[in-house]
Amino acid sequence: MGNWDEFAAFMGAVQDAKDILELRPHQECFFRGHLHTGYKLLPSLFRQGNRTDEAYWKLERRMFFEFRTRARQLYEADHTDWDVLFHMQHHGVPTRLLDWTSELLSTSRS
Secondary structure, three states: OOHHHHHHHHHHHHHHHHHHOOOOOOOOOOEOOOOOOOOOOOOHHHHOOOOOHHHHHHHHHHHHHHHHHHOHHHOOOOOOHHHHHHHHHHOOOOOOOOOOEOOOOOOOOO
16 A cells, blocks of 8 residues: 555544544544654643642743743733743743644644
8 A cells, every 4th residue: 555545544534533523514623643642641841750730830930930031032021921831832841731733744743
């Protein structure tokens, strides 16, 4: 089976899964791309060693304020804290955010 046939079979399986979920044509699916099915859907912040919940929040808070201080030129002053977290995630800083996409063929770094 050639690459195109494998791709067509894969896209057929995706459509079958969407049919099972009974998605309407206007509804989107969101994908978490990773090669290994056993990969835990865990935000990068929580992959920073074995810590208590409080230690994770302290770590994120320190990184948040450090990033916001050093990267002011990346965003305007009226950005929300969530906007800053999105910028952090985009630039590879560990956050509580989980990468996802509506573009099936895009790839994920984390």
